[in-house]
Amino acid sequence: MQHKREGRKGLEGKGGLSLLGDVPLVAETPEELLNDETTPIARFFVRNNGLLPELVTDADGWTLTVDGEVERPLNLSLAELKSRFPQKTFRMVLECGGNGRSFFEPKAEGNPWTHGGVGCAEWTGVSLGDVLREAGLKESALFTGHFGADPDKHGSHEQQAMSRGVPIAKAMEGHTLLVWAMNGETLPFIHGGPLRLVVPGWPGSLSQKWLKRIWIRDREHDGPGMTGLSYRLPVRPLAPGADGKDVENRIIESMPVRSIVTAPADGSHYPAGTRIIAIRGAAWAGDDEVARVEVTVDGGATWTEATMTPPRNRYDWTRWQVSLALPEDGFYEIFARATDSKGRAQPFRAANWNPNGYGCNVMHRVAVTVGPEA
Numbered sequence: 001m002q003h004k005r006e007g008r009k010g011l012e013g014k015g016g017l018s019l020l021g022d023v024p025l026v027a028e029t030p031e032e033l034l035n036d037e038t039t040p041i042a043r044f045f046v047r048n049n050g051l052l053p054e055l056v057t058d059a060d061g062w063t064l065t066v067d068g069e070v071e072r073p074l075n076l077s078l079a080e081l082k083s084r085f086p087q088k089t090f091r092m093v094l095e096c097g098g099n100g101r102s103f104f105e106p107k108a109e110g111n112p113w114t115h116g117g118v119g120c121a122e123w124t125g126v127s128l129g130d131v132l133r134e135a136g137l138k139e140s141a142l143f144t145g146h147f148g149a150d151p152d153k154h155g156s157h158e159q160q161a162m163s164r165g166v167p168i169a170k171a172m173e174g175h176t177l178l179v180w181a182m183n184g185e186t187l188p189f190i191h192g193g194p195l196r197l198v199v200p201g202w203p204g205s206l207s208q209k210w211l212k213r214i215w216i217r218d219r220e221h222d223g224p225g226m227t228g229l230s231y232r233l234p235v236r237p238l239a240p241g242a243d244g245k246d247v248e249n250r251i252i253e254s255m256p257v258r259s260i261v262t263a264p265a266d267g268s269h270y271p272a273g274t275r276i277i278a279i280r281g282a283a284w285a286g287d288d289e290v291a292r293v294e295v296t297v298d299g300g301a302t303w304t305e306a307t308m309t310p311p312r313n314r315y316d317w318t319r320w321q322v323s324l325a326l327p328e329d330g331f332y333e334i335f336a337r338a339t340d341s342k343g344r345a346q347p348f349r350a351a352n353w354n355p356n357g358y359g360c361n362v363m364h365r366v367a368v369t370v371g372p373e374a
């Protein structure tokens with residue numbers, strides 16, 4: 001795909017990404033560039049809701065405030081975070097809540113992600129729960145509210161570009177991290193450096209970048225991204241195209257199960273006579289585990305189970321591979337279908353349409369040809 005040269009400021013070193021928007025800056029990763037076990041920073045998607053904050057020169061002097069329903073409000077420098085709490089490194093999936101949106105019909109509102117609004121990196125930091133225990137949660141503590149340093153898309157600091165939050169139980173999970181390093185490197189500015197949250201398994205919007213403040217609240221947080229139709233799904237299935245404004249909805253928590261084929265790339269060609277093709281991919285399932293991945297090349301008439309590499313830790317993705325026999329030269333569509341530990345599999349067709357296009361986990365399709373070069 002040809003990319004526009006302009007509008008890629010902030011995406012230096014990320015030449016392979018597809019630009020979905022320049023203001024705010026949004027770029028996804030073509031599925032075949034997600035073939036690494038750990039997604040390199042150069043291939044990690046970018047999603048902003050506002051403009052970038054000012055560049056930070058003194059990273060260790062960056063401060064995080066924890067206040068609200070706590071016994072002892074904290075104001076910690078990054079240097080203090082690093083020295084006062086046990087350090088953790090986990091490889092975990094970060095996925096935009098709108099990943100897969102472009103497959104809804106009719107089109108839903110928002111960035112037209114294919115399946116590439118996702119990456120799986122090694123995140124290093126401290127558990128948010130350890131910091132909240134130090135602050136001492138009051139009985140009234142119910143929810144977090146996350147605040148970053150970025151201005152909104154008009155450049156104003158009066159309102160957060162996005163400010164979401166989670167129930168206290170999710171905040172206290174050991175894997176919910178305050179992160180300063182990614183793949184062993186200082187957390188890049190574009191990914192929220194010096195300090196970001198990573199709330200694994202739930203929509204990426206909870207993983208606040210350029211994190212300045214965690215406000216502990218006695219009620220559900222109501223910042224931008226928490227109200228209206230934002231990051232919510234209708235409780236009862238909607239007819240595609242409905243406005244969905246006056247129906248009962250719920251906040252999205254765990255993301256749905258998904259798999260992607262990371263090799264071969266869509267449009268690949270094999271020499272005539274090729275009878276076995278090697279297929280590789282990744283699968284993940286929000287808070288749950290991937291129970292199995294199956295692959296078909298005949299539209300779902302027959303399925304072959306893939307071999308899975310166990311995840312390194314909770315919230316890591318599952319890498320999988322399978323060799324498939326092709327009966328003859330010709331055109332094939334590869335579909336991979338993951339099933340989670342609760343028995344939920346991916347649909348063949350985008351299901352559960354909603355106006356903002358969340359939760360589309362339709363199977364990824366990769367078409368290949370076998371035969372003489374055209």
Ligand SMILES: Nc1nc2c(c(=O)[nH]1)N[C@H]1C(S)=C(S)[C@@H](COP(=O)(O)O)O[C@H]1N2
Binds near residue numbers: 047097148149
């Ligand atoms: N401060 C801040 N944090 C943010 C956002 C933002 O716009 N501002 N976008 C969120 C969204 S919607 C996603 S999907 C992830 C993307 O993280 P990445 O850009 O590092 O891939 O960051 C989240 N954190």
Ligand SMILES: [Mo]
Binds near residue numbers: 096097
């Ligand atoms: Mo997102």
